[in-house]
Amino acid sequence: MNKLILGMLTVSVLAACSSPAPKETTSTAPAAPQTSAAADTSSSTAAATSSQAAPTASADTAAAQAAADAAAAKAKADADAKAAELALLDKRTVYFDFDIDVFHTADKEIIMAHGKNLGKVSMLKARVTGYADERGSSEYNLALGQRRAKNTKKALVAAGAKDGQLSTVSYGEEKPVATGHDEAAWAQNRRAEISYDIAK
Amino acid sequence: MLRIFSFFLFICLAQFARAELSIEITGAGEHQTPISVLRFTGEDDTQRISEVVANDLARTGLFKLIDPAGRAPRDAGAVKYAEWSGVEALLIGSVTRQEGDKLVVTFQLVDTVRRSELLKLTVSSKKQQSRAIAHHIADMVYERLTGTPGVFSTRIAYVNRNEGNYRLVVADSDGYGEQALLNSKEPIMSPAWSPDGAKIAYVSFEQGRAMVFVQTLSTRDRVLMAAFPGSNSAPAWSPDGRQLALVLTRDDSSQLYLVGVDGSNLRRITFSDTIDTEPTFSPDGKSLLFTSDRGGSPQIYNMSVEGGRATRLTFESGNSFSPRYSPDGKNVVYSLYSAGSSAIVVHDLESRQIQYLTSNARDKNPSYAPNGKLVLFATEYLGRGILATVSSDGRVKQKMVAQSGDIREPVWGPFIKAMN
Numbered sequence: 001m002n003k004l005i006l007g008m009l010t011v012s013v014l015a016a017c018s019s020p021a022p023k024e025t026t027s028t029a030p031a032a033p034q035t036s037a038a039a040d041t042s043s044s045t046a047a048a049t050s051s052q053a054a055p056t057a058s059a060d061t062a063a064a065q066a067a068a069d070a071a072a073a074k075a076k077a078d079a080d081a082k083a084a085e086l087a088l089l090d091k092r093t094v095y096f097d098f099d100i101d102v103f104h105t106a107d108k109e110i111i112m113a114h115g116k117n118l119g120k121v122s123m124l125k126a127r128v129t130g131y132a133d134e135r136g137s138s139e140y141n142l143a144l145g146q147r148r149a150k151n152t153k154k155a156l157v158a159a160g161a162k163d164g165q166l167s168t169v170s171y172g173e174e175k176p177v178a179t180g181h182d183e184a185a186w187a188q189n190r191r192a193e194i195s196y197d198i199a200k
Numbered sequence: 201m202l203r204i205f206s207f208f209l210f211i212c213l214a215q216f217a218r219a220e221l222s223i224e225i226t227g228a229g230e231h232q233t234p235i236s237v238l239r240f241t242g243e244d245d246t247q248r249i250s251e252v253v254a255n256d257l258a259r260t261g262l263f264k265l266i267d268p269a270g271r272a273p274r275d276a277g278a279v280k281y282a283e284w285s286g287v288e289a290l291l292i293g294s295v296t297r298q299e300g301d302k303l304v305v306t307f308q309l310v311d312t313v314r315r316s317e318l319l320k321l322t323v324s325s326k327k328q329q330s331r332a333i334a335h336h337i338a339d340m341v342y343e344r345l346t347g348t349p350g351v352f353s354t355r356i357a358y359v360n361r362n363e364g365n366y367r368l369v370v371a372d373s374d375g376y377g378e379q380a381l382l383n384s385k386e387p388i389m390s391p392a393w394s395p396d397g398a399k400i401a402y403v404s405f406e407q408g409r410a411m412v413f414v415q416t417l418s419t420r421d422r423v424l425m426a427a428f429p430g431s432n433s434a435p436a437w438s439p440d441g442r443q444l445a446l447v448l449t450r451d452d453s454s455q456l457y458l459v460g461v462d463g464s465n466l467r468r469i470t471f472s473d474t475i476d477t478e479p480t481f482s483p484d485g486k487s488l489l490f491t492s493d494r495g496g497s498p499q500i501y502n503m504s505v506e507g508g509r510a511t512r513l514t515f516e517s518g519n520s521f522s523p524r525y526s527p528d529g530k531n532v533v534y535s536l537y538s539a540g541s542s543a544i545v546v547h548d549l550e551s552r553q554i555q556y557l558t559s560n561a562r563d564k565n566p567s568y569a570p571n572g573k574l575v576l577f578a579t580e581y582l583g584r585g586i587l588a589t590v591s592s593d594g595r596v597k598q599k600m601v602a603q604s605g606d607i608r609e610p611v612w613g614p615f616i617k618a619m620n
Contacts, residue, residue, distance in 0.1 A: 174387035181562075
């Protein structure tokens, strides 16, 4: 019960601190949306500057124009990179092959983004929860989920997170996200999820 | 003389709920004894003791129930043997009510071939326990006719998962008389009966991760047995009831540990960096079977309870899980996943031969009845988890479809000794 109250409190605190962000997403990665708001503001300022400069163009100002364009391009690139990183931080699930405890290579950038995010904001804490599909025994699947969580945590630490920021738990084949009994459902259930919590 | 009152002491403390079950039996034993169970005189139409007895006997596959077709001798003395040429045994009974709340049932088992009385007994109990009386009568009839103790009075435990609600359930061996020992919004796993049938150990996620609890059936009191960092799971009782084998991840990957039932003397007994799980004791308490993927895929291994080197037991193509010894220690039943299918398989420890008891795609978690004649397991029917049994020779199968929810991880309880 205490945990539930703390959980609700956390969500509301996070919702409050990320509310200025123009693109409100799920609020479990609090550091990122704030950075996003700052990046969006700077890029729009840069765009405004360059458009005002255009009508008064001359040979002398050509170099300045080029520099401004370059600055705008760089700001845009930075903003794009930020947006890409944010998009990655929105993804908090990585997937696994049957009876394999190393996540798909395609999901590596998700882990890199979360590892970096945790490394940057040391007050963050997160939990990695491992799951399995329903095949095999529930006890074996509990053990497999634990190993998936552990390996995912290791990868997050390799990407910049501190060991103490992360905890692991396994639910095995319990709490499936897809309830079917075919590969389409199983593929969704073989997963590890990252969930953020607030640290003291 | 039978002392049924004390025998039912612990069940009295809980409510007697009736589950709506549909039971389907397929297959037949090699030799079926033709038997006729007559309607007991004086029995209540809503609680027909003779019907419960007949159903118990039919489920074993060892008996062919013959319709008495109107013949109704009141007792053994009134049987006209010439009328019963196609029947080898007759069960005749009568029910009387005493002091409002008490049922007294007298029954006779008659051998119609030798024209002799095999059993004549009187049992009594509270009215609400007429099913329990019936199971007890079925046990005595079964033992008299087959020479093996019956298991109709034993109980089973399982987890019922219904839309995010989990219940740890104890029920009669025929699936009736469900009682929830625990209700939770979080998963419950791996129920395990203590050898005396008084307690159940299980895994509950109610505190956010897998922890092992031990609960006493009669009082509902429970203790938290293991809450180490990581997962605490797969409890198994030693045959003397003095220690538990557990799986903990506190030191790294899932490894086997032993601990006294009072929580003392915790010690690690496997030292692999792979998954070791699902320990189960041999009936003599000297060794353990467990599931491990140390060889590259999940297979079953055997090891002394002292630890040390483990030897691999299963070499089938596919993955093997959830081993359980037969009560005589001669066979091991387990689930074998191969080519997208999961079957219940029995491994003869002496001949090292395996036999498929089932071949359905989703059969899991087998456990023997305490007399070794039936195997209970979980399967799926129309997309739902249900209970099923198969005779230990694989000939007779039975599905029990409950009203709602998914039934998972059933386990057959031990014989419960009558207290005197």
